[in-house]
Amino acid sequence: MTDTARAFVPGHVTAFFSAHPHADPERAGSRGGGLALSEGVTVRVEPGDGVELDAQPIDVASVETVLDALGAEARVVCQTDLPLGSGFGASGAMALGTALAVNDAFDCGRSENELVTLAHRAEVKAGTGLGDVVAQARGGVPLRLDPGAPAHGRMDGVPARTRVEYLTLGGLSTEAVLSGDTAQLSAAGERALERVRETPTLTEFMAAAREFAERAGLLTEDVRDVIADVEAAGGAASMAMLGETVFALGTGLTDAGYDAAVCRLYPPGASLVSVDPETHR
Amino acid sequence: MTDTARAFVPGHVTAFFSAHPHADPERAGSRGGGLALSEGVTVRVEPGDGVELDAQPIDVASVETVLDALGAEARVVCQTDLPLGSGFGASGAMALGTALAVNDAFDCGRSENELVTLAHRAEVKAGTGLGDVVAQARGGVPLRLDPGAPAHGRMDGVPARTRVEYLTLGGLSTEAVLSGDTAQLSAAGERALERVRETPTLTEFMAAAREFAERAGLLTEDVRDVIADVEAAGGAASMAMLGETVFALGTGLTDAGYDAAVCRLYPPGASLVSVDPETHR
Numbered sequence: 001m002t003d004t005a006r007a008f009v010p011g012h013v014t015a016f017f018s019a020h021p022h023a024d025p026e027r028a029g030s031r032g033g034g035l036a037l038s039e040g041v042t043v044r045v046e047p048g049d050g051v052e053l054d055a056q057p058i059d060v061a062s063v064e065t066v067l068d069a070l071g072a073e074a075r076v077v078c079q080t081d082l083p084l085g086s087g088f089g090a091s092g093a094m095a096l097g098t099a100l101a102v103n104d105a106f107d108c109g110r111s112e113n114e115l116v117t118l119a120h121r122a123e124v125k126a127g128t129g130l131g132d133v134v135a136q137a138r139g140g141v142p143l144r145l146d147p148g149a150p151a152h153g154r155m156d157g158v159p160a161r162t163r164v165e166y167l168t169l170g171g172l173s174t175e176a177v178l179s180g181d182t183a184q185l186s187a188a189g190e191r192a193l194e195r196v197r198e199t200p201t202l203t204e205f206m207a208a209a210r211e212f213a214e215r216a217g218l219l220t221e222d223v224r225d226v227i228a229d230v231e232a233a234g235g236a237a238s239m240a241m242l243g244e245t246v247f248a249l250g251t252g253l254t255d256a257g258y259d260a261a262v263c264r265l266y267p268p269g270a271s272l273v274s275v276d277p278e279t280h281r
Numbered sequence: 282m283t284d285t286a287r288a289f290v291p292g293h294v295t296a297f298f299s300a301h302p303h304a305d306p307e308r309a310g311s312r313g314g315g316l317a318l319s320e321g322v323t324v325r326v327e328p329g330d331g332v333e334l335d336a337q338p339i340d341v342a343s344v345e346t347v348l349d350a351l352g353a354e355a356r357v358v359c360q361t362d363l364p365l366g367s368g369f370g371a372s373g374a375m376a377l378g379t380a381l382a383v384n385d386a387f388d389c390g391r392s393e394n395e396l397v398t399l400a401h402r403a404e405v406k407a408g409t410g411l412g413d414v415v416a417q418a419r420g421g422v423p424l425r426l427d428p429g430a431p432a433h434g435r436m437d438g439v440p441a442r443t444r445v446e447y448l449t450l451g452g453l454s455t456e457a458v459l460s461g462d463t464a465q466l467s468a469a470g471e472r473a474l475e476r477v478r479e480t481p482t483l484t485e486f487m488a489a490a491r492e493f494a495e496r497a498g499l500l501t502e503d504v505r506d507v508i509a510d511v512e513a514a515g516g517a518a519s520m521a522m523l524g525e526t527v528f529a530l531g532t533g534l535t536d537a538g539y540d541a542a543v544c545r546l547y548p549p550g551a552s553l554v555s556v557d558p559e560t561h562r
Contacts, residue, residue: 100440111481112421112438140393140552156431157393159384161553163561200392250560264561268549271421272442279531280444280545 003047005104009093009270010040011082011263012135012142013166013240013247015209016216018189019130019182020147025121029147030130032189033196033205035247036139037164039263041080041090042273043097045105048075053084053094062095062129065122070110072102083168087243092132095119096270104272112137117149127179139269141205143196160202161267165253165260169222170244188215206249209238220244229256284328286385290374290551291321292363292544293416293423294447294521294528296490297497299470300411300463301428306402310428311411313470314477314486316528317420318445320544322361322371323554324378326386329356334365334375343376343410346403351391353383364449368524373413376400377551385553393418398430408460420550422486424477441483442548446534446541450503451525469496487530490519501525510537 017032051063052075063076076098082088096119103110110118116137123129134153135142141158192208210227213219219227223239226246230237235252239245246253253260274280298313332344333356344357357379363369377400384391391399397418404410415434416423422439473489491508494500500508504520507527511518516533520526527534534541555561 103440104442107482109480109482110440111424111478112440114481115440139549143392150437159381159391159393159396159553161385161555161561163559197392199390200395201388201390250562264555267552268420271548272440274442274545278444280442281531 003105004045004275005101006042006044006273006275007097007100007270008040008042008273009097009136010139010266011037011093012089012132013037013087013245014131015205015238015241016189016192016212017131017241018186018193025124026117026149027147027152028124028130029120029134029144029153031144031147031193032131033141033143033193034135035141035164036136036266036269037088037263038266039082040266041078041082041093041097043094043101044077045074045098045101047073049073051076051078053078054080060091060094061126062091062119062122063098065125066095066098066118067102069118070099070102070106070108072106072108074102074106085243086168086245087240089129089132089136091126091128092119092123093136095122096133096136100270100272113150117151120149137269140265140267141202143193158196158200158202158205160265162202162249162265163251164247164249164263164265165251166240166245166247167226167253167258167260168243168245185216185218188212202249206236206238210236213239218242226258232256284386285326285556286382287323287325287554287556288378288381288551289321289323289554290378290417291420291547292318292374293370293413294318294368294526295412296486296519296522297470297473297493298412298522299467299474306405307398307430308428308433309405309411310401310415310425310434312425312428312474313412314422314424314474315416316422316445317417317547317550318369318544319547320363321547322359322363322374322378324375324382325358326355326379326382328354330354332357332359334359335361341372341375342407343372343400343403344379346406347376347379347399348383350399350403351380351383351387351389353387353389355383355387366524367449367526368521370410370413370417372407372409373400373404374417376403377414377417381551381553394431398432401430418550421546421548422483424474439477439481439483439486441546443483443530443546444532445528445530445544445546446532447521447526447528448507448534448539448541449524449526466497466499469493483530487517487519491517494520499523507539513537
């Protein structure tokens, strides 16, 4: 027991999904696919109270739910370079990072699946995400074959490594989209997942993502223009679900003349970060 | 398609297990727990033929099976700092690394689960391992709740970070042990897994590992002496299954006066390694 601990949780852009509400938040969730990113959220916990993001106090419902579930009185200090509210799963990352770090710092004795489940439930209850947490726990190019927490949701992945670029034009409210009619979106999401399960390559993944973005009816004019520019320059791009963000593989956005943020696919999932270089504790 | 690719697969020491043979190698396997290590096997593939380990030609049945299954004519170049035949899952790592790298280099279009399944089947058929491959695919402190490949074997993990030390005294043949009577060993393994599922902490994990090593009847005199020395110095150690290897957390072996190899727990699972620093492909 060290009473402080740190965790890193990768950002996650969902490329396509279908929504699967359920009365039990552990079984609610989404099916779909996304990219886990080397940019993410670092969460440090220590005795105290209050939640901070990049040195500003912040209220995050899912983080509070996790703290309550673990019975922890902790100060939660989060840092990220990701844009917020733009489809990178920042709230899921904060919830999962809090679960991992609190469990370690305060000896809560939960397993990895239990911690992922806590964070997934908290996200679903807060209405801020349906599939980011389980995707962030796995890393890489996670495919969510079933909705829900680890006990219910089987996963697979597209084996890949690549540079990823992104450009954020604005925000979209996950809550607003998910509380609307999701039938058309979900049908498109099921179709996209089927495509990628059939041919689990990054090329097919991007084609399925692009088709989904078109069919789901969520493309804004600005996002559509940027994607078209990337494609005109020979690249592959699509829209982060849900944010006004375009992501592209390799140098897709740069080649199209945009000043994009650069990161890479992050195969490891979320995990504790060593604090002590000697003992790696 | 680049026609060459690299993968890194962590070493894995099994701490306790029960054997679950099955006519279908996809359902055969073991339940149990272990540690994935930052020392592992790097596998590079390119067009050609032949398998090398540390610049020496070598025959590895599981690697040949994987190459056949993917229809690949590849040269497989493996490098490792791990001792061989000593309980670190080197053959599983070579099989899994070959599957990941060949799939990438030759555009085989398999999913992560499919590749893990191929490597698991190959290991089981070769008789060289029952649970290393799925554990190496997950990373961290993998708990194998069910035997078998991803479609059958649920997994969990103990969330942890720690330095790990090991000392290898000699080799044990996995094949010889697994082909003998495993009833006593498996009963002890089931009990150990139950303990750790109840209390998924590193402390309980080491206690369960220690109890298993005693009950399974596989401790050699030399291994028993080294473990006793670590415990006398206040540390926790146990035996790698199956090898004449002692592993300890933190500075356990060093504190007991041994010149141990040092690595750390490796939370990420096996994955492709970027070859190009610019594109991260």
